[in-house]
Amino acid sequence: MALEHAILVSLEERPGSGYELAGRFDKSIGYFWAASHQQIYRTLKRMVELDWVAVEHVAQQGRPDKKHYRIAAGGRAELRRWLAEPSEPAHLREELAVKVRGASLGDVAAVRAEVARHRDHHAERLDVYRVIEKNDFPDPGSLHGRGLHQYLVLRGGIRAEQGMVEWCEEVLEALGRDQS
């Protein structure tokens, strides 16, 4: 499993509370590895028991107390171990593809509309990534180390979203031709 490792990477970049981590998983890191706040709280608890992260209770006024997490020595060791270990290539899990494949068993026009909706969604996501790219990485050629690694992951997101947009366009065009 990699949720622990995604959390470790995120905590290493910046320590914080579970709530804060959940926020990060709603953007940045979470674009490539989604997780709900439930999963994060539960996993953090387990990671404390494993001594991968250290907790510190922080009392607050006007707000509920929070727990501040930071990566511990055990977590760093685990990260190093995991980074060196080979991992399985992820397999695709695209509900939309199943729908396209089964389109002729239902309303093709409805499936086409679904594809259009997904295209719009991925186009929006692509715009978000492009803005981040422009703002945070104006000069990619000069990047090194951590900054370069963050940029490369963003590039992966851009490629993935662009690929989806193009595929949706191809499907829309082909289904349109077939129906007319």
Next chain:
Amino acid sequence: MALEHAILVSLEERPGSGYELAGRFDKSIGYFWAASHQQIYRTLKRMVELDWVAVEHVAQQGRPDKKHYRIAAGGRAELRRWLAEPSEPAHLREELAVKVRGASLGDVAAVRAEVARHRDHHAERLDVYRVIEKNDFPDPGSLHGRGLHQYLVLRGGIRAEQGMVEWCEEVLEALGRDQS
């Protein structure tokens, strides 16, 4: 969930046993929606209870008896319902991206080797898809209906694998430049 629906689509194309379905999920359909034989047996059982599929016990000589499944009226109705229903865009879950993002916390060279391994894997997969494309769909322009839909899903697979190969190349090149 879409495993039921993937099974329905597959059974509609061709009825068969759970074992046979598991085989299909190891190739064709399974390239876009993976499932183990355990999942398939369990899901088929549930689908029989729901009257989405019909079973027929087939006695065999020299081999264990098998159960032959075909889609039932309830399954066709469910498929139509599901096809018309909007679905959530799938979110990425790429362990490799987490590793690239965390590369500086471990052995960058090891992560680079991982990326190379994954590139090779996706390149092989891409080759498989390209062969299928050439053999099964020699004249895409003339496709209609079900054949066209199958082709479009294959095109999605080709785009996804090609995108991964290109991203891996970009990462390898950038990490190589950074290290030297």
Next chain:
DNA sequence: GCTACCTATGCAACAAGGTGCACTGCAACC
């Protein structure tokens, strides 16, 4: 004669992920 793999189905247990809900209290808006 032994090992290994294929066909064929399935249980049991566990790990991971998702959904719904509960509690607290402040700030902002209308």
Next chain:
DNA sequence: GGTTGCAGTGCACCTTGTTGCATAGGTAGC
């Protein structure tokens, strides 16, 4: 004065997915 939203943590339950094992005869190679 009521709703909405933010900050903050967590339990309980349910569904999905994975792993290990069991059964059992046939076929093929060494």
